[in-house]
Amino acid sequence: MNKVLITGASGLLGRSLVEKFTDNGWFVFAHYYNNRGAFSGECEWLRGDFSTLEETRMFIEHNKEKLMQCTALINNYGPITYKSTGDITSSDLNSDLHGNLIVANEITSFLLRSGNLHSVVNIGFEGVGEIRPYRKILPHAIAKAGLQLLTISNESEFPDVNFSMVSPSSLTGGEYRKVSGEYAEPESIAEEIFKNVSGGDHNV
Numbered sequence: 001m002n003k004v005l006i007t008g009a010s011g012l013l014g015r016s017l018v019e020k021f022t023d024n025g026w027f028v029f030a031h032y033y034n035n036r037g038a039f040s041g042e043c044e045w046l047r048g049d050f051s052t053l054e055e056t057r058m059f060i061e062h063n064k065e066k067l068m069q070c071t072a073l074i075n076n077y078g079p080i081t082y083k084s085t086g087d088i089t090s091s092d093l094n095s096d097l098h099g100n101l102i103v104a105n106e107i108t109s110f111l112l113r114s115g116n117l118h119s120v121v122n123i124g125f126e127g128v129g130e131i132r133p134y135r136k137i138l139p140h141a142i143a144k145a146g147l148q149l150l151t152i153s154n155e156s157e158f159p160d161v162n163f164s165m166v167s168p169s170s171l172t173g174g175e176y177r178k179v180s181g182e183y184a185e186p187e188s189i190a191e192e193i194f195k196n197v198s199g200g201d202h203n204v
C-alpha cells in the first residue's frame, strides 16, 4: 500500500487531502498539532509542534520509522502572518520563513537521505514568486518564493523524485478574504495534488 506524509493535515486543505488519498487506496500519516482530525480510515495521526527547528527535528526523530515508509510527501503546513508591510518585524519574517520553508526543507531532506521518496508536493499560493509590492502578506510571499526556488532546485538535483508546487488561490472556508477574484475549493486542490503525486506531473 502506498504511504504519504501530509503535514498540517488537520487544517482546511489538509482534511481534504487526507480524504482524497485514503479514498484512493493510500495510507496517510497525517500530521496535526492541537486538533487531531476526526478521520479514522487508513490513516494514523502524528502529533508535532513545528514552532522551532528543534521541535521539528524531534517530530522527525520520534516518527522516523513511519516517515521512512512514505513514498510521497506533501508539505502542506504553511502559516501566514497578516500585517501591513510597514508593521512587519524581523520576527515576522523569521516566523514565516521557518514555517513555510525551513520545516518543509527539514522533512524533505530527511526523507531524501533516509527514505524512499518518489514524489514531493509543496504548497504555494496564487501568484507565488511575483516580483511586486505586497501589502499584507510580505513575509508569507517571501517564504513561499523561497519554497518555489527550493522546489525547482530539488527537482533539478534529484531527477528521480517528482517535485511539484501547487499554488491555489484563497480557499473557500479559509480566513483570508480576497478583495476580488475567485476562491478555490479545498476538494479540487486536493484532487490536483493527488494527480501530481499519482501521475508524476512536474508542475512548478
Ligand SMILES: NC(=O)c1ccc[n+]([C@@H]2O[C@H](COP(=O)([O-])OP(=O)(O)OC[C@H]3O[C@@H](n4cnc5c(N)ncnc54)[C@H](OP(=O)(O)O)[C@@H]3O)[C@@H](O)[C@H]2O)c1
Pocket (backbone or CB within 6 Å): 007, 008, 009, 010, 011, 012, 013, 014, 031, 032, 033, 034, 035, 036, 048, 049, 050, 051, 075, 076, 077, 078, 079, 080, 123, 124, 125, 126, 167, 168, 169, 170, 171, 172, 174, 175, 176
Ligand atoms: N487558506 C487559504 O486560503 C490558502 C490559500 C493559498 C495557499 N494556502 C496554503 O495551503 C496550505 C494549507 O493552508 P490551510 O489554510 O489549509 O491551513 P490551516 O487550515 O490554517 O491549517 C493550519 C495547520 O497547521 C497546523 N499547525 C498550527 N500551528 C502549528 C505548529 N506550531 N506546529 C505544527 N503544526 C501547526 C494546524 O494544526 P492543528 O489545527 O492540529 O493545531 C493545522 O493542521 C498552506 O501551505 C497555506 O499557505 C492556503
